[in-house]
Amino acid sequence: MKERLLTWPPDITPVPGETVNLEPDQARHGLLSLRLGVGQKLTLTGHLGLAPAEVTEADRKSLILKVRLLGPFESSSDPGPILVLPLIRPSRFDWAVEKAAELGASELWPLITARTRISEPTVGESKKARWRRLAQEARKQCARPTPLIINDILSWSNFTAALRTYKGPKLLPTLYGQSWPALEEPPLILIGPEGGFTDSEISELNNLEFWPLCLGPAILRTETAALAALSQWQTISSQYHPNNK
Secondary structure (H helix, E strand, O other): OOOOEEEOOOOOOOOOOOEEEOOHHHHHHHHHHOOOOOOOEEEEEEOOEEEEEEEEEEEOOOOEEEEEEOOOOEOOOOOOOEEEEEOOOHHHHHHHHHHHHHOOOOEEEEEOOOOOOOOHHHHHHHHHHHHHHHHHHHHHHOOOOOOOEEOOOEOHHHHHHHHOOOOOOEEEEEEEEEOOOOOOOOOEEEOOOOOOOOHHHHHHHHHOOOEEEOOOOOOOOHHHHHHHHHHHHHHHHHHHOHHHO
16 A cells, blocks of 8 residues: 655644644645545654654545644654756756655755856746755655755855865766765765856866766766766665665
8 A cells, every 4th residue: 555645734843642734735635635534544744754643633625634643753864965956947957856855865956057047046936945845745755754955056156165165975977987986975966067067167176076977878968867876876875774674
Protein backbone atom coordinates (compact mmCIF):
# COMPACT_ATOMS: atom_id res chain seq x y z
CA MET A 1 0.00 0.00 0.00
CA LYS A 2 1.28 3.45 -0.89
CA GLU A 3 2.24 5.49 2.16
CA ARG A 4 -0.16 8.33 2.95
CA LEU A 5 1.77 11.58 3.41
CA LEU A 6 0.48 15.04 4.28
CA THR A 7 2.17 18.21 5.54
CA TRP A 8 2.03 19.39 9.14
CA PRO A 9 0.94 23.08 9.42
CA PRO A 10 4.22 25.05 9.23
CA ASP A 11 3.17 27.67 11.80
CA ILE A 12 2.33 25.16 14.56
CA THR A 13 5.03 23.73 16.84
CA PRO A 14 4.63 19.93 16.83
CA VAL A 15 3.84 18.29 20.17
CA PRO A 16 3.25 14.51 20.33
CA GLY A 17 -0.37 13.81 21.23
CA GLU A 18 -1.57 17.15 19.86
CA THR A 19 -4.55 17.29 17.47
CA VAL A 20 -4.57 19.91 14.70
CA ASN A 21 -6.56 20.96 11.66
CA LEU A 22 -4.58 20.44 8.48
CA GLU A 23 -4.42 23.35 6.05
CA PRO A 24 -7.14 23.46 3.33
CA ASP A 25 -4.97 22.15 0.49
CA GLN A 26 -3.69 19.27 2.63
CA ALA A 27 -7.18 18.49 3.93
CA ARG A 28 -8.55 18.43 0.38
CA HIS A 29 -5.82 16.08 -0.77
CA GLY A 30 -6.25 13.80 2.23
CA LEU A 31 -10.03 13.66 2.03
CA LEU A 32 -10.65 13.58 -1.71
CA SER A 33 -7.50 11.95 -3.12
CA LEU A 34 -6.31 9.69 -0.30
CA ARG A 35 -9.88 9.05 0.96
CA LEU A 36 -8.76 9.22 4.58
CA GLY A 37 -11.25 8.39 7.32
CA VAL A 38 -11.33 8.49 11.11
CA GLY A 39 -8.84 6.13 12.70
CA GLN A 40 -6.64 5.74 9.63
CA LYS A 41 -2.89 6.17 10.00
CA LEU A 42 -0.74 8.50 7.92
CA THR A 43 2.69 10.12 7.90
CA LEU A 44 3.17 13.84 8.33
CA THR A 45 6.05 15.81 6.87
CA GLY A 46 7.50 18.92 8.47
CA HIS A 47 10.72 20.89 8.65
CA LEU A 48 11.88 18.52 11.41
CA GLY A 49 11.32 15.34 9.40
CA LEU A 50 8.55 12.72 9.32
CA ALA A 51 6.13 11.72 12.07
CA PRO A 52 3.29 9.18 12.48
CA ALA A 53 -0.29 10.40 12.95
CA GLU A 54 -3.90 9.25 12.82
CA VAL A 55 -7.11 10.88 11.62
CA THR A 56 -9.46 12.03 14.40
CA GLU A 57 -12.04 13.89 12.25
CA ALA A 58 -12.76 13.69 8.50
CA ASP A 59 -15.55 15.77 6.93
CA ARG A 60 -15.58 15.73 3.13
CA LYS A 61 -18.40 18.28 2.85
CA SER A 62 -16.66 20.99 4.82
CA LEU A 63 -13.16 19.75 3.90
CA ILE A 64 -12.05 19.50 7.52
CA LEU A 65 -9.35 16.99 8.35
CA LYS A 66 -8.02 16.74 11.90
CA VAL A 67 -5.09 14.54 12.82
CA ARG A 68 -3.39 13.54 16.07
CA LEU A 69 0.39 13.39 16.22
CA LEU A 70 1.42 9.96 17.50
CA GLY A 71 5.14 10.55 17.92
CA PRO A 72 7.95 13.06 17.38
CA PHE A 73 9.23 14.20 14.01
CA GLU A 74 12.43 12.40 13.07
CA SER A 75 14.86 13.37 10.33
CA SER A 76 17.62 11.54 8.51
CA SER A 77 21.14 11.69 9.92
CA ASP A 78 22.56 11.59 6.40
CA PRO A 79 22.59 15.04 4.77
CA GLY A 80 22.80 15.21 1.00
CA PRO A 81 24.92 17.37 -1.30
CA ILE A 82 24.54 21.11 -1.78
CA LEU A 83 23.44 21.70 -5.38
CA VAL A 84 24.44 25.04 -6.93
CA LEU A 85 22.24 25.55 -9.98
CA PRO A 86 22.40 28.56 -12.33
CA LEU A 87 19.04 30.05 -13.28
CA ILE A 88 17.64 28.63 -16.51
CA ARG A 89 14.27 28.66 -18.27
CA PRO A 90 11.55 28.63 -15.55
CA SER A 91 9.91 25.34 -16.53
CA ARG A 92 13.26 23.58 -16.61
CA PHE A 93 14.37 25.07 -13.30
CA ASP A 94 11.08 23.96 -11.72
CA TRP A 95 11.75 20.42 -12.94
CA ALA A 96 15.28 20.52 -11.52
CA VAL A 97 13.94 21.63 -8.12
CA GLU A 98 11.61 18.64 -8.00
CA LYS A 99 14.35 16.19 -8.92
CA ALA A 100 16.83 17.72 -6.47
CA ALA A 101 14.31 17.13 -3.69
CA GLU A 102 13.65 13.55 -4.81
CA LEU A 103 17.34 12.73 -5.16
CA GLY A 104 18.37 13.91 -1.73
CA ALA A 105 20.05 17.31 -2.13
CA SER A 106 20.22 19.06 1.25
CA GLU A 107 20.29 22.59 -0.15
CA LEU A 108 19.77 24.27 -3.50
CA TRP A 109 21.60 27.51 -4.23
CA PRO A 110 20.13 29.34 -7.27
CA LEU A 111 22.97 31.20 -8.98
CA ILE A 112 23.37 34.08 -11.43
CA THR A 113 26.42 33.81 -13.71
CA ALA A 114 27.69 36.10 -16.45
CA ARG A 115 25.76 34.16 -19.10
CA THR A 116 22.55 33.72 -17.11
CA ARG A 117 19.68 35.15 -19.14
CA ILE A 118 17.31 35.48 -16.19
CA SER A 119 17.97 38.13 -13.57
CA GLU A 120 16.91 38.06 -9.92
CA PRO A 121 14.32 40.89 -10.25
CA THR A 122 12.46 38.92 -12.93
CA VAL A 123 12.10 35.91 -10.64
CA GLY A 124 10.13 37.51 -7.79
CA GLU A 125 8.95 36.15 -4.48
CA SER A 126 6.07 34.21 -6.05
CA LYS A 127 8.51 32.15 -8.10
CA LYS A 128 10.69 31.45 -5.06
CA ALA A 129 7.58 30.38 -3.14
CA ARG A 130 6.71 28.09 -6.06
CA TRP A 131 10.14 26.43 -5.86
CA ARG A 132 9.57 25.73 -2.17
CA ARG A 133 6.11 24.28 -2.84
CA LEU A 134 7.48 22.05 -5.59
CA ALA A 135 10.25 20.84 -3.30
CA GLN A 136 7.76 20.07 -0.54
CA GLU A 137 5.42 18.14 -2.86
CA ALA A 138 8.36 16.18 -4.27
CA ARG A 139 9.48 15.41 -0.73
CA LYS A 140 6.04 14.05 0.10
CA GLN A 141 6.02 11.94 -3.06
CA CYS A 142 9.21 10.09 -2.11
CA ALA A 143 8.71 10.12 1.70
CA ARG A 144 11.93 11.97 2.22
CA PRO A 145 12.56 12.63 5.93
CA THR A 146 14.33 15.98 5.53
CA PRO A 147 13.33 18.99 3.44
CA LEU A 148 15.28 20.52 0.59
CA ILE A 149 16.37 23.98 1.73
CA ILE A 150 16.16 26.50 -1.12
CA ASN A 151 18.41 29.48 -0.47
CA ASP A 152 18.10 33.00 -1.80
CA ILE A 153 19.45 33.66 -5.28
CA LEU A 154 23.19 34.31 -5.25
CA SER A 155 25.12 36.72 -7.40
CA TRP A 156 28.45 35.45 -8.66
CA SER A 157 30.39 37.66 -6.24
CA ASN A 158 28.33 36.51 -3.25
CA PHE A 159 28.71 32.88 -4.32
CA THR A 160 32.50 33.01 -4.61
CA ALA A 161 32.71 34.88 -1.30
CA ALA A 162 30.71 32.11 0.39
CA LEU A 163 33.03 29.48 -1.07
CA ARG A 164 36.12 31.09 0.42
CA THR A 165 34.91 30.05 3.87
CA TYR A 166 33.30 26.76 2.80
CA LYS A 167 35.30 23.83 4.20
CA GLY A 168 33.63 20.83 2.52
CA PRO A 169 34.51 19.10 -0.77
CA LYS A 170 33.59 20.96 -3.96
CA LEU A 171 32.85 19.25 -7.29
CA LEU A 172 32.51 20.77 -10.74
CA PRO A 173 31.09 18.48 -13.46
CA THR A 174 33.04 18.91 -16.69
CA LEU A 175 33.39 16.89 -19.87
CA TYR A 176 37.10 16.34 -19.26
CA GLY A 177 36.88 15.65 -15.53
CA GLN A 178 37.78 12.63 -13.42
CA SER A 179 35.86 9.94 -11.59
CA TRP A 180 34.35 10.56 -8.15
CA PRO A 181 36.93 11.18 -5.41
CA ALA A 182 36.77 9.42 -2.05
CA LEU A 183 34.53 11.60 0.12
CA GLU A 184 33.89 11.53 3.85
CA GLU A 185 31.00 14.00 3.66
CA PRO A 186 28.47 15.16 1.05
CA PRO A 187 29.95 17.61 -1.44
CA LEU A 188 28.91 20.93 -2.89
CA ILE A 189 28.18 20.35 -6.58
CA LEU A 190 28.36 23.34 -8.93
CA ILE A 191 26.52 22.87 -12.24
CA GLY A 192 27.60 24.89 -15.25
CA PRO A 193 25.22 27.44 -16.81
CA GLU A 194 23.79 27.48 -20.32
CA GLY A 195 26.65 28.58 -22.56
CA GLY A 196 29.24 27.60 -19.96
CA PHE A 197 31.33 29.71 -17.63
CA THR A 198 33.30 32.71 -18.87
CA ASP A 199 37.11 32.67 -18.82
CA SER A 200 37.04 35.00 -15.81
CA GLU A 201 34.66 32.70 -13.91
CA ILE A 202 36.76 29.64 -14.75
CA SER A 203 39.85 31.41 -13.43
CA GLU A 204 38.08 32.14 -10.13
CA LEU A 205 36.86 28.54 -9.85
CA ASN A 206 40.38 27.24 -10.41
CA ASN A 207 41.53 29.25 -7.39
CA LEU A 208 38.73 27.76 -5.29
CA GLU A 209 40.01 24.18 -5.68
CA PHE A 210 37.07 22.43 -7.30
CA TRP A 211 37.42 18.75 -8.16
CA PRO A 212 36.70 18.28 -11.91
CA LEU A 213 34.06 15.56 -12.15
CA CYS A 214 33.18 13.65 -15.31
CA LEU A 215 29.52 12.61 -15.60
CA GLY A 216 29.99 10.80 -18.90
CA PRO A 217 30.94 11.45 -22.53
CA ALA A 218 27.91 13.57 -23.51
CA ILE A 219 27.47 17.33 -23.18
CA LEU A 220 24.49 17.66 -20.83
CA ARG A 221 21.96 20.43 -20.33
CA THR A 222 22.21 22.25 -17.02
CA GLU A 223 19.23 20.49 -15.43
CA THR A 224 20.30 17.09 -16.83
CA ALA A 225 23.78 17.48 -15.37
CA ALA A 226 22.23 18.23 -11.97
CA LEU A 227 20.10 15.08 -12.18
CA ALA A 228 23.07 12.95 -13.29
CA ALA A 229 25.34 14.23 -10.51
CA LEU A 230 22.76 13.66 -7.76
CA SER A 231 21.90 10.21 -9.13
CA GLN A 232 25.55 9.20 -9.13
CA TRP A 233 25.97 10.53 -5.59
CA GLN A 234 23.04 8.41 -4.41
CA THR A 235 24.63 5.31 -5.91
CA ILE A 236 28.04 6.03 -4.42
CA SER A 237 26.75 6.98 -0.96
CA SER A 238 24.34 4.02 -0.74
CA GLN A 239 27.20 1.71 0.24
CA TYR A 240 27.30 3.29 3.69
CA HIS A 241 23.72 4.59 4.00
CA PRO A 242 22.13 3.14 7.19
CA ASN A 243 18.96 2.08 5.39
CA ASN A 244 20.95 -0.13 3.05
CA LYS A 245 22.99 -1.97 5.66
